Amino acid sequence: MRYFDALKIIKNMKTEDQSEQEALKLALEALTKIDPVEPYRGEGDECYCPTCHEIIEEGYPLCDFCGQRFEWRD
Numbered sequence: 001m002r003y004f005d006a007l008k009i010i011k012n013m014k015t016e017d018q019s020e021q022e023a024l025k026l027a028l029e030a031l032t033k034i035d036p037v038e039p040y041r042g043e044g045d046e047c048y049c050p051t052c053h054e055i056i057e058e059g060y061p062l063c064d065f066c067g068q069r070f071e072w073r074d
C-alpha cells in the first residue's frame with residue numbers, strides 16, 4: 001500500500017468516537033503533507049510554505065511550522 005492509497009481509505013473512515021475522529025483528522029493531515037509541494041516565493045527573497053503560509057528558509061526539506069515537505073526547483 002502507498003501513502004496515497006492509505007489517504008483514500010482514511011478519508012472514508014467514519015467513527016462516532018471523538019478521540020478517534022481527532023486521530024483520523026491528524027493522520028489525514030500528516031499523510032497530506034508527505035507529498036512534497038513547491039514553496040511560494042515572495043517579492044523579495046522570502047519563501048513561503050503553501051500549507052501554513054509561514055516564511056521559511058530556502059532549501060529546507062520541510063516546514064518547521066507545520067511539517068509540510070518541500071520540493072525546491074530553480
Ligand SMILES: [Zn+2]
Pocket residue numbers: 049050051052053054063064065066067068
Ligand atoms: Zn508550513
